Each structure stands twice: as C-alpha cells, then as structure tokens.
Amino acid sequence: MNTSAETMFSKRSMALKPSAVREILKAAERPDVISLAGGLPAPELFPAEAISQAYIKVLNDKPGAALQYGITEGFGPLREWIIARMKKFGIKSGLDRLLISNGSQQGIDLVGRAILNPGDVVVTENPAYLAALQSFASCEAEVVAVGSDDNGMLVDELDELLARKRAKLIYLCPNFQNPKGTTLIAERRQLLIDIARKYSVPILEDDPYGELRFRGEAPKALAALEDELVIRLGTFSKTLAPGLRIGWIHGAPSIIRRLAILKQSTDLHTATLAQWAAAALLETFDFDKHIAMLQVDYLRRCDAMLTALDRHMPAGCKWTKPDGGLFVWLQLPEGVSEKKVFDSALRRGVAVVPGSGFFVGKPPGSFLRLNYSNQTIESINSGVERLAEAMKTAQRE
Amino acid sequence: MNTSAETMFSKRSMALKPSAVREILKAAERPDVISLAGGLPAPELFPAEAISQAYIKVLNDKPGAALQYGITEGFGPLREWIIARMKKFGIKSGLDRLLISNGSQQGIDLVGRAILNPGDVVVTENPAYLAALQSFASCEAEVVAVGSDDNGMLVDELDELLARKRAKLIYLCPNFQNPKGTTLIAERRQLLIDIARKYSVPILEDDPYGELRFRGEAPKALAALEDELVIRLGTFSKTLAPGLRIGWIHGAPSIIRRLAILKQSTDLHTATLAQWAAAALLETFDFDKHIAMLQVDYLRRCDAMLTALDRHMPAGCKWTKPDGGLFVWLQLPEGVSEKKVFDSALRRGVAVVPGSGFFVGKPPGSFLRLNYSNQTIESINSGVERLAEAMKTAQRE
Numbered sequence: 001m002n003t004s005a006e007t008m009f010s011k012r013s014m015a016l017k018p019s020a021v022r023e024i025l026k027a028a029e030r031p032d033v034i035s036l037a038g039g040l041p042a043p044e045l046f047p048a049e050a051i052s053q054a055y056i057k058v059l060n061d062k063p064g065a066a067l068q069y070g071i072t073e074g075f076g077p078l079r080e081w082i083i084a085r086m087k088k089f090g091i092k093s094g095l096d097r098l099l100i101s102n103g104s105q106q107g108i109d110l111v112g113r114a115i116l117n118p119g120d121v122v123v124t125e126n127p128a129y130l131a132a133l134q135s136f137a138s139c140e141a142e143v144v145a146v147g148s149d150d151n152g153m154l155v156d157e158l159d160e161l162l163a164r165k166r167a168k169l170i171y172l173c174p175n176f177q178n179p180k181g182t183t184l185i186a187e188r189r190q191l192l193i194d195i196a197r198k199y200s201v202p203i204l205e206d207d208p209y210g211e212l213r214f215r216g217e218a219p220k221a222l223a224a225l226e227d228e229l230v231i232r233l234g235t236f237s238k239t240l241a242p243g244l245r246i247g248w249i250h251g252a253p254s255i256i257r258r259l260a261i262l263k264q265s266t267d268l269h270t271a272t273l274a275q276w277a278a279a280a281l282l283e284t285f286d287f288d289k290h291i292a293m294l295q296v297d298y299l300r301r302c303d304a305m306l307t308a309l310d311r312h313m314p315a316g317c318k319w320t321k322p323d324g325g326l327f328v329w330l331q332l333p334e335g336v337s338e339k340k341v342f343d344s345a346l347r348r349g350v351a352v353v354p355g356s357g358f359f360v361g362k363p364p365g366s367f368l369r370l371n372y373s374n375q376t377i378e379s380i381n382s383g384v385e386r387l388a389e390a391m392k393t394a395q396r397e
Numbered sequence: 398m399n400t401s402a403e404t405m406f407s408k409r410s411m412a413l414k415p416s417a418v419r420e421i422l423k424a425a426e427r428p429d430v431i432s433l434a435g436g437l438p439a440p441e442l443f444p445a446e447a448i449s450q451a452y453i454k455v456l457n458d459k460p461g462a463a464l465q466y467g468i469t470e471g472f473g474p475l476r477e478w479i480i481a482r483m484k485k486f487g488i489k490s491g492l493d494r495l496l497i498s499n500g501s502q503q504g505i506d507l508v509g510r511a512i513l514n515p516g517d518v519v520v521t522e523n524p525a526y527l528a529a530l531q532s533f534a535s536c537e538a539e540v541v542a543v544g545s546d547d548n549g550m551l552v553d554e555l556d557e558l559l560a561r562k563r564a565k566l567i568y569l570c571p572n573f574q575n576p577k578g579t580t581l582i583a584e585r586r587q588l589l590i591d592i593a594r595k596y597s598v599p600i601l602e603d604d605p606y607g608e609l610r611f612r613g614e615a616p617k618a619l620a621a622l623e624d625e626l627v628i629r630l631g632t633f634s635k636t637l638a639p640g641l642r643i644g645w646i647h648g649a650p651s652i653i654r655r656l657a658i659l660k661q662s663t664d665l666h667t668a669t670l671a672q673w674a675a676a677a678l679l680e681t682f683d684f685d686k687h688i689a690m691l692q693v694d695y696l697r698r699c700d701a702m703l704t705a706l707d708r709h710m711p712a713g714c715k716w717t718k719p720d721g722g723l724f725v726w727l728q729l730p731e732g733v734s735e736k737k738v739f740d741s742a743l744r745r746g747v748a749v750v751p752g753s754g755f756f757v758g759k760p761p762g763s764f765l766r767l768n769y770s771n772q773t774i775e776s777i778n779s780g781v782e783r784l785a786e787a788m789k790t791a792q793r794e
Contacts, residue, residue: 008565008599009655010536013511016658043461051464051670052456057448064440067638068449102499105684106664113535114410134662138510168405202405212426241464243669258406261413266504271668272640273448 007370015137016300019132024173024342027267027279028351037351039178039326039329040171040374045090045297046241047281047290054281058273066276072264073256074100074248075275081282082234082248089210090224091232096253099260099271104208104247105234109135109258110266111169111204111249114302121167123201127358127367129178132171134240141168145360150320152177152184158358162199170196170203175210176325178370179358183320183323186219191227202255206231209241211291215325222338228252236278238326239291244274260332295324301372304380313396328355332366336394341368346391350383408515412534417754418527421739425748431780434748436575437771438725442694443638444678444687451489453669463673469612469661470653471497472644472672475726478679479631479645486607487621488629493650496657497667501605501644504530504630507656507663508566508601508646513538518564522550524764526575526603528566534535538565543756545718549574549581552588559596566592569620572607573722576755576766583616590623599652602629608636608688610721611696625649633675635723636688651777692721698769699725701777707783711792716767723770726752728762732793738765740786747780 006014014173016314021037028035058066071080079100083093101107108131116122118140124132136143145166146157155171161167170192174184184192196203198215205222223232263269305328308318316333331364332338338354345352368387372380403411418434423560425432435660455463470476474498480490497503505528513519515537521529523542533540541562543554558564567589571581581589593600602619632644646656660666671678702725706716713730727734735751742749752764765784 005651005655008512010512010514010517010650013659014657016662018654018658019661022661026585035552038466040466043465046464048456048460048464052453052460055452055456056449059452063443063445063449067439067443067445068434069437069634069639084740102664102668105662109663115405115407117407117409117476120407131662138659138662197489237466241670242466243464245664245666245668245671254402255405257415258402258410261415263536264419265413265502265528265535266506266663267499267642268528269642271499271642271671273638274639274671275669318608349432364638380679 007261008039012138012140015140017132019130019134021196021353024351024353025351031347033349033351034375034379034386035351036145036372036375037353038371038374040371041238041326042297042373044093045287045294050226050281050285051241051277055275058276062276063389064385067274068272070269070272070275072260074098074271075279078275078279081279086245086250089352089383091222091250092227093250096193097250099249099254099263100247100275101182101247101249101263102267102270103134103237104128104206104233104235105131107249108132108204108206110262111231112136112141114140114255114262115121115169115202116259116287121165122169122171123158123161123314124171124361125173125177125358127179127208127355128171128360129173133360136171137284138343139227140267143360144358149179150181150190153192155188155195158192159195160303162195167199170201171206175207176322176327177356179327179353180329181269181322181325181327182380183322184219189222189225193222196226196229205230207233208238208324210236212294212298214295214302214390216323223250231255239294240278244278246270246274246278270386288390298324300341301375301377301380303390304368304377305372308384310380312385317391326371328368328372330368332391333395334365336366336391338366340397341391341395344393348386349392350386352387398643400792404468409535409537413531414539416527416531418750421748421750423640424743430743430746430748431772431783432731432748432778433767433772433780434750435768438635438639438723438766439694439770442691444682446639447678447682450676452676454677459673463670464671465510467666467669467672469657469666471667472676472789475672477675481646486618488647489492489616489624490647494653494741496646496648496653496660497665498644498660499642499667500631500634500639501630502528503602504644504646505529505601505603505633507659508628509533509536509538511652511655511659512566512599517567518562519566520555520558520564521568521757522574523757524752525568525757526570529603530757540757545577545579545791547579549585550589552585552592555589559592559598560721564596564598567598568603569600570603572604573609573719573724575632576724576750576752577726578717578719578722578724581616586616586619586622590619593623594624597624600627602627604630605632605635606722608697609691611692611699615719620647628652637675641675643667643671643675695721695770696790698772698774698777701774702767702769702781705778705781709782711785711789714788723768725767725769727765727767729765729788730792731762733763735763735765737794738787741790742784745783745787747783747787749784
C-alpha cells in the first residue's frame with residue numbers, strides 16, 4: 001500500500017501501543033513455564049457441565065429465538081437475574097438501568113467513548129488496570145492518576161486534583177484491584193461519592209472481582225451509595241467463565257440509553273445464544289454455592305502464595321494481602337530492577353508481569369504482579385520459590 | 398445528575414441519533430403484524446441441532462480451554478476454516494490477515510475507528526446500510542455518498558468525487574446490498590479497484606450476503622481483485638445464525654495488526670466458546686449443502702415476493718430483482734409519501750421500513766425496504782397484498 005501508517009490510521013488508533021504484557025503472556029504460554037503472569041480464573045472450576053446443559057436446553061426449547069438477532073439492551077430474563085443479584089448488594093437497578101456487554105471490557109470502552117472527547121481528563125488510580133488505560137488512550141483522553149495505598153485510592157488527592165482540574169470521569173476498580181489486589185475501604189468510598197457529587201463527575205466502578213471475596217466484610221458498592229453518578233460494570237468472567245463474554249453496565253437511565261445507541265452501532269448486541277444459555281443456567285444453578293466454592297478455593301491459593309512469599313522472599317520485599325480476587329502485588333527491594341527479575345525468573349521457568357506497565361507516568365519503584373488463581377498450590381509454591389531465587393540473583397548483579 | 402447530556406456526553410456519542418428503524422422494528426414485533434421490516438434470516442433454517450452437538454462436543458472435550466479467555470485475533474482452527482473458505486472465492490488470506498469480530502457490524506466499527514479522524518471523509522453508496530452510517534457518525538466522519546443504480550455503485554461518480562475530495566475510506570456492500578438488494582457488476586468492480594489504487598483509498602467490502610446467491614454468476618470479490626487496499630468483512634450471521642455473533646475481518650497484515658490492538662481494548666476478544674463451537678461444527682457439518690438449501694429456500698421466498706408485487710402493486714411502482722440476499726427495494730409512484738404508506742400498511746397489519754433513513758442527504762424519491770427471508774410464502778403474499786392496498790389508499794389521499 002502506498003499509504004503509510006501515519007496517513008492511513010486515525011489518531012485514536014495510533015494512540016494505542018501494542019501491549020508489552022501481551023508479549024509476556026505469549027512467553028508465559030510455554031509448557032515448561034509456571035505462569036503467575038495472566039489474570040485467568042481456574043479453568044477446572046468452570047461449571048462446564050451446567051453450562052453444557054443450559055446450551056442443550058435453549059437449543060432444544062427455543063432454537064429459533066436463541067440463535068436469532070436480539071435487542072441491543074440484552075436478553076430480558078438475564079437482565080432480570082442480574083438486577084435481582086445487584087439488589088442483594090443494595091444496588092437499585094432496573095431494566096432501564098442495565099445493558100448487557102461483551103464482558104466488562106466493553107463496558108469500559110463504551111463508557112469511555114460515550115463520555116470522553118479528545119483531551120478530556122479521566123482520573124484513575126495509580127497503578128490501574130492496563131486495558132482500561134488502553135481504552136481511554138483510544139478515546140484520546142488525558143489520563144491523570146492519583147496514588148493509592150493498601151486501602152485503595154487516595155481520595156484526598158483526588159479532591160485536590162479535581163479542585164484544580166476539570167475531569168469528565170473517575171475510573172477505579174474498588175474491590176481487589178488489578179494489579180494490586182487491594183480494596184477501597186468503606187470510609188473512603190463515602191468520601192469518594194461526596195467528591196464526585198461536589199464536582200459532578202461520574203464514577204466508573206469496575207467490579208469484576210467483587211464476588212470473589214474470601215475474607216473480611218464487603219464495603220458497600222459505590223453504586224449502592226449513589227444512584228445517578230455511578231456507572232457500575234459487572235461480569236460473569238470470574239464467576240461463571242470468561243469464554244462466554246457476558247458482562248453488564250448499570251447506570252442512570254439517560255446514560256444506559258446513550259450507551260445502547262452506541263453499542264448498537266458497535267456490534268448490534270451481545271451474542272443471543274450465550275445470553276439465553278446464561279439465563280437458563282442461572283434459573284436452576286446454585287450460583288451462591290458455586291461462588292462459595294470459588295471463594296474457598298481461591299483463598300487456599302492466595303494463602304499458599306502469601307505463605308510462600310513469607311518463606312522465600314528476601315528482605316526488603318513487600319506485598320499486598322488481598323481479601324479476594326486474583327492478584328498479589330509485590331514490591332521489590334530498592335534498587336532491584338523488575339526487568340532483571342523478570343528475565344531471570346523466565347529463565348527459571350516462571351512468568352510474572354512487570355509492574356511498570358500499570359502505572360501512569362513514572363513508577364514509584366519496582367513491582368511485579370503475581371496471579372494465584374490459575375495455578376495449583378504446588379505450582380504456586382514452586383513458582384514463588386524460583387521467583388525468589390531470581391530476585392536474589394538480580395540483587396547480586 | 399447536575400450534568401446535562403451536552404456537557405456529560407462526548408461529541409462522538411451525541412452524533413448518534415436513536416435510529417427510527419429501531420422504533421419501527423419494535424412495532425413490527427406485534428404478533429398480529431406481518432413483518433417485512435427486519436433483516437432477519439429464517440429461524441426455522443438455523444442448523445440448531447448441529448450447533449447443539451458442537452457445543453456439547455467442545456464442552457465435553459475441552460471445557461477449560463473453550464470457556465477461558467482467548468487471543469484477540471480469534472481461535473486458530475476457526476480462522477483456518479474461514480481462510481480455506483475464502484480461498485474458494487479466490488481470496489488469498491492467512492492467519493496474519495484475519496481477525497474474528499462480533500459479527501460484521503463490529504468489523505465496520507473497528508475499521509471506522511482505526512481509520513477515520515473527526516472530519517475525515519468516508520464515501521458510501523446512496524442509499525447505504527443504516528448501521529454503517531451510524532458507525533461512521535460515531536467516528537465524527539463526514540459521509541459523502543455517490544449514487545447507485547441496479548448495477549450497484551456509480552463508480553464514475555466516485556472517480557469524479559475523489560478527484561476533488563480527499564477520502565480516507567470507501568464503504569460498500571457489493572452483493573445484494575442492504576437496502577436495495579442490488580449487486581455491483583463485474584466491470585464496475587475492476588473500475589472501482591482501479592480508482593481506489595489511483596487515489597490510494599482503502600475499500601471496506603462488507604459482504605454479509607454473498608453466500609446467499611440464488612441465481613446468476615457471482616462476480617469476483619473485491620478482495621480477490623486487490624490484496625492490500627481491500628478490507629473485507631464476512632459473517633456467519635446469514636449462513637449459520639446471527640445469535641452466535643461471529644464475523645471476521647480480512648485485510649493486509651498491517652491493518653489487521655492495528656485492528657487487533659483496537660479490538661483488544663474494545664472487548665479483549667470474541668466469545669471463545671462460540672468460536673470453538675463454530676469450529677467444531679464446521680469440522681463435520683456440510684456447509685455447502687446447508688448453503689445450497691438456504692439458496693433454494695430464499696429464492697422461493699424472493700420469487701414469491703416478486704410475483705406478489707407484479708400481481709398487486711399499482712402502476713408507477715418499481716422494484717429491484719435481487720439475485721440473492723434478503724431484500725427487495727420498492728420505489729413508490731411519484732408523489733406518494735412513504736410515511737403515509739408505512740402508516741396505512743401498519744394499520745393493515747404489515748410492517749415495512751421507509752427508505753429515507755438509508756439515504757445520505759435528501760432521498761431522490763419515496764422508497765420502502767421489503768424483507769422476504771423472515772416470512773412464509775403465505776405471509777409474503779398476504780403482506781404484499783395488504784401493502785398494495787395501503788399504497789392505493791395513500792395514492793388517493
């Protein structure tokens with residue numbers, strides 16, 4: 001082609017850089033590698049038999065409708081189930097407040113595109129979910145980050161920031177955040193809502209992991225504290241299976257209407273068959289029991305990782321202690337390069353994700369993201385032990 | 398919320414108007430209405446049993462992988478099948494030239510977003526597929542249309558247009574176009590490619606209906622005539638079932654790479670399970686036989702509609718004679734209002750789509766889009782008869 005990339009492609013598209021993490025995840029696929037790198041749920045815990053029965057049922061009972069085009073907002077009975085589920089968590093939703101999406105990633109993308117003009121400011125935690133940063137980049141938005149500690153986003157910093165800078169959207173993952181595994185504590189949640197109201201800035205509450213709390217008391221969802229300003233994303237990716245690609249967006253009716261129009265031009269609707277099958281599944285499946293099983297299992301894996309870190313990591317390392325979700329965030333001793341540790345670990349057959357990619361701007365240190373949900377206890381132990389050796393080697397170098 | 402729609406939502410989002418067709422399709426859902434309005438394939442022809450068997454197979458054999466996250470480009474074996482299928486039509490594809498999308502609508506959206514900056518010109522046929530126009534609107538692109546006749550886009554007009562106006566993309570649906578049902582003839586195809594090369598403008602070849610040719614010889618696909626400049630969209634929506642939401646984008650490797658990065662931030666990937674099931678289905682399913690069955694059936698429905706139009710329509714009406722696809726395009730006698738015919742038809746229990754929504758700029762007359770794929774022969778006869786009565790009433794008014 002005569003046209004070069006610069007003249008052919010749009011600015012929004014050129015704003016997207018190929019993700020380094022993607023390359024890492026490819027390396028992690030080598031069969032001899034223990035991957036603590038991805039964010040994958042445990043495939044052996046997928047309710048495959050129940051899912052299979054659900055597909056058989058809808059394809060037997062209503063094949064014509066289940067395989068046909070559907071409405072953009074999503075399949076009614078599935079939305080009713082999600083609405084009832086949210087009610088349990090104190091969130092008042094409704095058919096005019098809920099839109100089915102292709103996983104919660106599409107929720108991030110649709111909300112970003114619906115709200116952000118080029119140059120608009122979106123505020124995130126630092127570090128933050130990489131693919132959300134990518135999505136905001138494709139809106140040509142300016143991402144401004146506020147720091148976080150073990151109790152989540154530093155909302156005081158947010159207040160100061162919004163006092164001097166107009167923002168269009170606040171994005172955060174309040175429960176067992178990706179990459180840190182930390183949770184925004186209750187008092188900061190109320191403060192965050194107060195700040196959002198003060199400056200009239202909508203909040204995008206991304207909650208893929210909330211159901212996976214395996215210890216402690218859950219603070220209220222942001223959407224339970226504020227009806228209008230909070231847009232909440234949920235998904236079955238971590239509770240049923242990611243391969244279904246079913247998520248949802250809850251928000252004020254005016255926002256949901258706008259998102260539905262945008263989704264229609266984006267991909268018409270989410271797969272009818274997957275929605276019908278999910279609805280059929282949830283009609284008879286003991287979702288609470290399944291979630292309880294996941295919580296017990298992930299707690300075991302998480303504790304195995306925390307114990308192994310205690311046992312093997314050299315002095316100067318620090319890590320988060322998650323109450324749920326999939327990740328532990330490991331800070332390296334001062335002066336130790338995450339790149340060196342990463343390379344040395346991969347040579348020892350263990351893959352992790354370097355932390356720098358999750359930061360907006362310069363990282364305040366060296367970090368690694370560790371996943372425990374996708375490995376056995378044995379592999380977690382062995383993976384952490386090899387990682388610790390890699391760390392010691394890197395320290396000596 | 399304190400923020401008004403104008404301050405809250407992005408320009409790209411406010412550029413999207415709620416589709417009038419959407420409201421019409423809702424009215425068409427009334428059980429007493431014969432709908433010739435939608436663009437739905439015949440649900441009784443979906444290979445539901447074979448699809449069910451395919452889901453059972455993958456969920457039994459490889460549940461962990463089929464329900465897990467997958468790569469953005471799509472499931473390898475499914476892509477291999479599509480590549481082999483395209484080869485039959487003279488298109489040289491390859492794994493680096495193919496990306497799975499959520500139906501071909503997502504192909505339109507991703508290509509638009511990857512190429513079009515606000516204000517950039519995209520050239521379409523006039524009339525054109527409504528949801529493509531919507532998608533380009535959400536890119537804040539300027540849509541400039543060139544006319545068409547029964548042989549498709551007037552490519553001479555395109556040449557003149559591009560001589561005086563720089564365009565970033567040419568969009569068209571060359572086979573059994575939505576809404577007209579017409580096909581771009583072979584000699585215009587070669588001319589179109591020559592023009593695209595002359596001005597270095599990529600062509601988006603949207604071909605959801607090409608497999609549904611029930612008479613005549615198929616001209617070569619644009620992607621078979623030109624390797625680099627043509628981006629081609631395909632889908633299983635009209636051959637297997639729309640509810641799977643599986644489409645694909647074929648193009649030069651540099652374009653596919655860019656689209657994959659964009660899709661990753663958009664929704665990570667298309668549903669793994671649906672892709673695995675489709676691949677398993679196609680391994681054993683006689684796709685050619687199924688397509689031949691669809692062709693025979695749709696030919697019967699199309700001919701029933703053409704015969705009924707011959708029999709019932711008043712003088713001054715004209716309509717297209719499709720060689721495939723789902724639609725007939727009906728031009729009303731001069732001075733007859735499509736709105737009046739539409740209203741009067743709906744009172745008589747038949748729904749159609751007014752043509753004006755498909756035009757860029759002022760329509761050159763009054764038109765209706767009629768669908769024959771989603772009704773029985775009996776309903777087509779009865780629907781066209783009632784529509785003719787509505788027409789005569791509107792003429793008298």
